[in-house]
Amino acid sequence: MTQVDDRLVRDMVAKVLEHVQTGWGGRVGPTPGAGAAPPISSGAIVADPMAGRTSAGSRFGQFTSVDEAVEAAATAQRALVRRSLAQRKIACDLIRQICRNQADSLGQMEYEETRIGHPPHKSEKLAMAADVALGVEFMQTECFSGDHGITLEEHGPWGVIGVITPVTHSLPTLANNAINMIAAGNSLVCNPHPDGKRVAAHGAKLFNQAIYEKLGIDNLVCVMTEPTIESANEIFRHPGVAILCITGGPGVVAAAMKAGKRAICAGPGNPPVVVDSSADIENAARCVLEGASYDNNLLCISEKEVFVESSVFDAFMSAMESVGAYRLDRRCMDELARICIEPNVDGGHPRAKREFVGAEPHVLARQVAVTVPSGCRLLFGETDSESLFVQAEQMMPVLPVVRCETFEQAVDLAFQAEHGFGHTAIIHSRLVDHMTYMGKLMNTTLFVKNGPGLAGDSLGGEGYGSYSIACSTGEGVSTPLTFTRMRRCVMVDNLRII
Numbered sequence: 001m002t003q004v005d006d007r008l009v010r011d012m013v014a015k016v017l018e019h020v021q022t023g024w025g026g027r028v029g030p031t032p033g034a035g036a037a038p039p040i041s042s043g044a045i046v047a048d049p050m051a052g053r054t055s056a057g058s059r060f061g062q063f064t065s066v067d068e069a070v071e072a073a074a075t076a077q078r079a080l081v082r083r084s085l086a087q088r089k090i091a092c093d094l095i096r097q098i099c100r101n102q103a104d105s106l107g108q109m110e111y112e113e114t115r116i117g118h119p120p121h122k123s124e125k126l127a128m129a130a131d132v133a134l135g136v137e138f139m140q141t142e143c144f145s146g147d148h149g150i151t152l153e154e155h156g157p158w159g160v161i162g163v164i165t166p167v168t169h170s171l172p173t174l175a176n177n178a179i180n181m182i183a184a185g186n187s188l189v190c191n192p193h194p195d196g197k198r199v200a201a202h203g204a205k206l207f208n209q210a211i212y213e214k215l216g217i218d219n220l221v222c223v224m225t226e227p228t229i230e231s232a233n234e235i236f237r238h239p240g241v242a243i244l245c246i247t248g249g250p251g252v253v254a255a256a257m258k259a260g261k262r263a264i265c266a267g268p269g270n271p272p273v274v275v276d277s278s279a280d281i282e283n284a285a286r287c288v289l290e291g292a293s294y295d296n297n298l299l300c301i302s303e304k305e306v307f308v309e310s311s312v313f314d315a316f317m318s319a320m321e322s323v324g325a326y327r328l329d330r331r332c333m334d335e336l337a338r339i340c341i342e343p344n345v346d347g348g349h350p351r352a353k354r355e356f357v358g359a360e361p362h363v364l365a366r367q368v369a370v371t372v373p374s375g376c377r378l379l380f381g382e383t384d385s386e387s388l389f390v391q392a393e394q395m396m397p398v399l400p401v402v403r404c405e406t407f408e409q410a411v412d413l414a415f416q417a418e419h420g421f422g423h424t425a426i427i428h429s430r431l432v433d434h435m436t437y438m439g440k441l442m443n444t445t446l447f448v449k450n451g452p453g454l455a456g457d458s459l460g461g462e463g464y465g466s467y468s469i470a471c472s473t474g475e476g477v478s479t480p481l482t483f484t485r486m487r488r489c490v491m492v493d494n495l496r497i498i
């Protein structure tokens with residue numbers, strides 16, 4: 001009996017050392033002096049080998065009770081902050097690896113459950129969600145050094161973050177949020193869209209299993225497996241949830257803002273494009289096709305309506321046909337709009353009908369008795385600026401194009417169509433004056449020149465990306481720092497070594 005115990009103890013010590021060494025990047029951490037707090041990474045593992053596990057054992061983030069989910073996420077978060085940054089990076093990298101290595105099967109699962117968007121883009125979107133997200137490398141410390149010593153400003157975690165994800169990218173948003181939030185030292189409880197709940201729960205299970213096997217922490221990413229509006233509201237108001245991160249349309253943003261706690265809101269957009277008379281028309285058409293057709297126009301940053309100066313209108317329409325978009329006549333555009341869009345719901349903006357969101361172009365064309373060539377990725381056609389397709393965030397591959405007398409009129413109509421969401425706007429122009437004029441007036445979070453809207457979120461443009469662009473509350477493209485609180489550490493009259 002004693003021998004077995006000895007072996008067990010030796011195995012445990014070996015495992016602990018392995019963890020500690022990984023945590024310190026291969027180097028053994030310093031021994032603390034008498035009375036000092038235990039070193040960050042080793043302390044947690046020795047003191048709490050069950051870190052993040054609930055009394056019910058391994059849950060791997062699967063919950064039907066908000067109270068239990070928040071409790072488990074809080075336990076996991078307390079364990080996480082006792083580990084090194086290197087270990088946080090390991091957790092983030094495990095999520096990235098799962099998104100990349102299992103992109104095909106998870107993407108297919110997402111499509112089979114949600115039934116929206118273009119299947120081949122599902123896996124790509126998941127892998128990209130992992131690739132574009134910033135991790136621990138983005139955590140920064142600001143320092144002030146002077147006669148009165150040293151002051152550090154550090155970005156600390158909030159604790160448990162309540163997360164809402166959209167049906168348009170269920171698992172990609174969860175993965176992307178999880179990487180940012182864990183890098184910053186938080187855990188999360190997610191209420192996914194009910195139509196994307198299974199893939200969200202399955203993804204969370206894979207993430208938690210991998211993290212638990214490597215680091216011994218379970219439930220960093222908790223998901224409500226039966227999400228409802230009620231469970232969302234419970235998360236919004238739960239005292240154990242420190243802040244909220246909301247990605248969705250106007251209804252959920254409004255609901256979260258009433259919750260009485262800070263909400264980082266990545267709300268709706270309706271990105272307009274302006275094409276002026278100086279633009280490279282072929283490039284404009286290629287970019288518009290790429291952006292508006294991607295995943296059947298589900299992305300919030302994708303082109304939703306185009307305003308073209310009349311002198312280049314015909315050339316632009318021809319260029320769109322040349323790049324493979326299918327032109328519908330005005331009657332078909334108006335008819336399709338009546339079929340696919342609900343006008344002015346509750347006094348708000350027109351809204352896409354759920355059954356047509358993310359539908360394939362040939363399915364939409366069939367509604368107006370049009371057959372499009374196989375491989376067609378986008379329908380487009382001339383409308384006036386009041387068209388339901390212009391005013392609604394249609395999230396389907398049908399693009400309205402409006403003829404404008406002047407550049408200024410095009411920008412005014414673009415401004416009106418964006419509805420003040422402050423999300424994304426795009427211009428195709430060779431004139432810097434025009435770019436500046438439109439950029440100032442639109443006042444959007446992303447303003448893209450001469451590329452597809454996707455480039456604004458680093459998908460073909462420079463910089464980093466996120467699947468939660470907090471346009472509604474102003475934090476912008478989210479990063480780990482978005483999910484931190486500023487803390488100050490002050491040493492008075494000492495430690496300045498110069």
Ligand code: NAD
Nearest residue numbers: 166167192193232248249252255266267268269300468469
């Ligand atoms: P949606 O608003 O219908 O649902 C989003 C989420 O909110 C879902 O989980 C849903 O269950 C929940 N929800 C909806 N109403 C709620 C309420 N009253 N109380 C609590 N929870 C509620 O949106 P969707 O169709 O899933 O996603 C598309 C929308 O999300 C578009 O408007 C798009 O622009 C936006 N979006 C924005 C970003 C961004 O980064 N800004 C990214 C992706 C999607």
